[in-house]
Amino acid sequence: MLAGLEVTNLSKRFGGIVVADAIDLTVPSGRIVGLIGPNGAGKTSFFNLVSGVVPPDAGRIVLDGKNMTDLKMPQRARLGLARTWQNLRLFPSLSVLDNLLIGARDYPGERLATLVFQPGRIRRTGKAERLKALEVLERTGLAGIADTEIANVPFGQQKLIGVARALMNDPRCLLLDEPMAGVEGHAYRAIQKVVRGLAESGVAVCVVEHNVAFIRDLCDEGVFMFAGKVLARGDVESLVADPRLTELYFGT
Amino acid sequence: MEYIYAIAILMALYVILATSFNFIIGYGGLISIAHPVFYALGAYSSALLARDMGVPVFLAIPAGGLIALIASVAVALPSLRISGDYLLIASIGFQLGILELIKNLPWTGGSGGLTNIPSFLTQTAGREAYVAFAVAAAIGSVLLLRWIAQGPYGRAMSAMRDDELAFAALGRNAMTMKIAIFALGSSLAGLAGGIYVHYFRFIAPGQFDILQSSALLTMVVVGGLRSTWGPIVGAIALEALPQAITFVNLPPSVLGPLQGILFTSLVLIFMFVRPQGLIAASERWHGRNEEVRDARRA
Numbered sequence: 001m002l003a004g005l006e007v008t009n010l011s012k013r014f015g016g017i018v019v020a021d022a023i024d025l026t027v028p029s030g031r032i033v034g035l036i037g038p039n040g041a042g043k044t045s046f047f048n049l050v051s052g053v054v055p056p057d058a059g060r061i062v063l064d065g066k067n068m069t070d071l072k073m074p075q076r077a078r079l080g081l082a083r084t085w086q087n088l089r090l091f092p093s094l095s096v097l098d099n100l101l102i103g104a105r106d107y108p109g110e111r112l113a114t115l116v117f118q119p120g121r122i123r124r125t126g127k128a129e130r131l132k133a134l135e136v137l138e139r140t141g142l143a144g145i146a147d148t149e150i151a152n153v154p155f156g157q158q159k160l161i162g163v164a165r166a167l168m169n170d171p172r173c174l175l176l177d178e179p180m181a182g183v184e185g186h187a188y189r190a191i192q193k194v195v196r197g198l199a200e201s202g203v204a205v206c207v208v209e210h211n212v213a214f215i216r217d218l219c220d221e222g223v224f225m226f227a228g229k230v231l232a233r234g235d236v237e238s239l240v241a242d243p244r245l246t247e248l249y250f251g252t
Numbered sequence: 253m254e255y256i257y258a259i260a261i262l263m264a265l266y267v268i269l270a271t272s273f274n275f276i277i278g279y280g281g282l283i284s285i286a287h288p289v290f291y292a293l294g295a296y297s298s299a300l301l302a303r304d305m306g307v308p309v310f311l312a313i314p315a316g317g318l319i320a321l322i323a324s325v326a327v328a329l330p331s332l333r334i335s336g337d338y339l340l341i342a343s344i345g346f347q348l349g350i351l352e353l354i355k356n357l358p359w360t361g362g363s364g365g366l367t368n369i370p371s372f373l374t375q376t377a378g379r380e381a382y383v384a385f386a387v388a389a390a391i392g393s394v395l396l397l398r399w400i401a402q403g404p405y406g407r408a409m410s411a412m413r414d415d416e417l418a419f420a421a422l423g424r425n426a427m428t429m430k431i432a433i434f435a436l437g438s439s440l441a442g443l444a445g446g447i448y449v450h451y452f453r454f455i456a457p458g459q460f461d462i463l464q465s466s467a468l469l470t471m472v473v474v475g476g477l478r479s480t481w482g483p484i485v486g487a488i489a490l491e492a493l494p495q496a497i498t499f500v501n502l503p504p505s506v507l508g509p510l511q512g513i514l515f516t517s518l519v520l521i522f523m524f525v526r527p528q529g530l531i532a533a534s535e536r537w538h539g540r541n542e543e544v545r546d547a548r549r550a
Contacts, residue, residue: 051421077423089418091411093537101404102411103422109404110424112432126404149536169423 003064004029004204005050005173010059012049012228019045020056021228027173027204029064032195034219034236035208038249042228043208044086047175051083052076064172078105080172084162084179086208090150096161097146100133103168133168139197140164141190156187163191173204180211192218212240224248257379261451263491264386265444268393270471270483272440275397277469278478278533279406280433281413285465286327286343287441289350290320292460294442295449296360299369302450304359309372313446320442321435328434332427339434347462354457365456372450382451389447393440398480400436402540409433410537463512470515474522476529485530490515 005027012020019042027033035043049056052073061069068076082103091099101107107129108114109122137143140160145153153161159179166174179191195218199205209215215222215236222236224245231248232239239245273287298316301307307315331342355363373382400406408429412419416426449455467490475486494511502510522529 053417053421073417073420074423074425077421083421085418085421089415089421091414091418093410093414093535094407095536098407098537098539099411102408102419102424105423107404107408110408110429112400112405112436115400115403115405122404165422 002026002028002062003202004031005206006060006062007050008060008062010046010049010061011057012045012054013057018228020049020059023059023228023230025223025230027206029172029204030199030202031221032199032205032207032219034215034222035206035225036212036215036222036236036239036249037225038251040227041225043225044177045228046225047083047177047206047208051081051175077169080105080169081175082166082169082171082173083175084159084166084177086177086181088158088162090158090161090165092150095147095149096142096153097130097133097137099150099161100136100165100168101129103165104129104132105169129168136164136167140167140194141186156183156185159183160187160190163194167194167198171198171203173206174198176205176207176209178208178210180209180214188214212236216240254379257383258452259491259495260383261386261447263488264383264390265448266468266471266487266491267390267484268444268447269441269468270475270487271390271394271397272437272444273468274472274475274477274479274483275401275440276434276437277472279397279401279409279413280430280437282328282430282434283337283340284343284434285340285462285469286347287438287468288460288464289347290324290438290441291445291448291464292350292354292455292457293320293323294445295455296354296366296445297442298446299366299449299455300359302370303366303368309370309450313372313443313450316446317439317443320445321439324435324438325431328431332430332434347460347465351457351460361456363457365454367454369449369453369455371453374451386447386451389443393443394480394484397436397440399540401480402538407537407539466519467515470519472529474518474529476531476533479529479531479533482529482531482533489530490518 007023007025010020010023023046035046037043048054050061052071056069060067063079063081066079068079091102108118108125114122134143134146137146140163142157142160142164145157150158163176163179176195180188183191195205207215207219219236221234222239223230224232224239226248232242232245269287269291276282276284294316297319298312301312301315302309327342327346328339331338354360360366373385408424412426412429419426471486471490472483474490475484476482493514497507497510
């Protein structure tokens with residue numbers, strides 16, 4: 001059994017458009033793999049297939065030896081799969097801290113029966129989760145804005161909140177969809193540090209990113225995707241240097 | 253005096269109905285109009301259980317709530333599996349279907365209505381006791397739903413309304429939550445039905461038609477969606493309004509349509525002028541004090 005994410009023969013087409021063409025891709029636990037490729041190469045679609053937003057036509061998705069191909073999105077999350085979104089998808093009606101609390105893997109207060117019959121358990125877990133959320137906010141440098149509304153948080157920090165919310169799940173595999181687009185300065189370094197720390201603690205990380213410098217800084221290896229296929233895999237430097245791939249990336 | 257008691261009980265029941273309807277459409281974001289039918293199901297079940305099967309009224313009333321709960325899950329489960337929008341269509345069909353059923357079944361009294369329903373409390377403890385009972389039920393319902401909305405469950409409901417996809421990707425099941433919200437709201441309506449029926453001792457299917465749905469919607473929208481006080485104010489105001497008009501001594505042929513026009517124009521006016529209702533709820537979710545205090549302290 002491979003610890004980490006193991007995807008085999010993953011395929012999906014929408015009508016005539018092939019977004020995943022027999023993709024074989026592994027992200028071993030503790031590694032950071034960057035997905036590179038032009039727009040429309042199928043990178044985000046790959047994330048959507050793995051996280052369960054859309055069901056695949058064929059293929060297998062296995063996390064830490066557990067087959068999750070037939071599981072729905074919430075069940076996959078409960079097995080330790082976490083993701084962020086290109087367009088953030090934070091909860092605007094909740095404070096930063098409350099956004100994180102929705103990310104906790106199991107929150108018994110969100111079940112009506114438990115709410116009525118086991119109030120003590122809710123108080124204990126609730127408190128533990130709040131402490132954990134505050135600890136994650138501390139680690140990501142967001143502790144100062146715990147009580148702030150999402151709308152009042154600058155964009156870079158919103159991206160960081162997206163990552164922090166995913167951390168609340170104690171993920172075994174984290175899919176980061178363009179975590180750096182529009183981010184600079186403190187938030188940039190914070191995301192970098194957090195993601196590295198996660199990989200060191202054994203999380204399998206997969207990153208979609210157009211910022212090649214970031215991929216080069218962060219990823220152990222890169223995967224080049226084009227038209228729903230994995231074309232090449234290797235260290236980021238050699239992928240970026242490959243004239244054939246550069247041509248595909250920028251088009252001719 | 254009896255007139256005042258009747259109004260007080262009706263106001264209390266409409267507070268339960270509007271508050272639980274607000275829970276479904278405001279907090280749950282579920283578009284349904286069938287709320288009066290769950291009220292009807294509770295009323296008919298409780299009445300028939302007590303009248304024809306000899307069930308004591310204090311058991312028949314919660315049984316009515318339970319039957320409304322089961323029926324609501326049966327409506328919500330198939331329609332929510334497809335998409336949220338289908339709940340509206342299913343709820344319209346359900347409302348029309350159940351009312352037709354009541355009109356045509358041999359043991360429901362038909363369109364003429366069900367009579368000879370056993371009374372409760374009034375003979376032994378007096379009418380005042382029944383008023384207290386109804387008001388206590390209303391206060392209990394309001395407090396229960398407020399307690400849920402301000403706790404972790406309320407936070408999750410807010411998140412679900414904001415972004416269902418992100419909610420699911422964090423391991424939460426939006427469908428289970430929607431069904432639970434719908435079932436809880438509907439069962440409270442059923443409970444209100446039981447309380448109604450053992451005081452007024454007569455029900456007819458005409459009381460639970462689409463006009464009743466629009467009245468409830470008016471109470472919630474005019475009062476203020478997703479606020480605790482909104483549906484209470486809406487229910488009391490809109491229950492008092494028709495009573496007030498009756499004092500003007502208009503002929504009944506004018507009175508009925510006038511009420512309809514009044515309700516509809518109120519909704520329209522509020523939609524344009526004050527969409528947040530009389531009592532505006534905050535856009536942001538606020539937890540119970542203990543949660544906030546805990547967060548600050550930690």
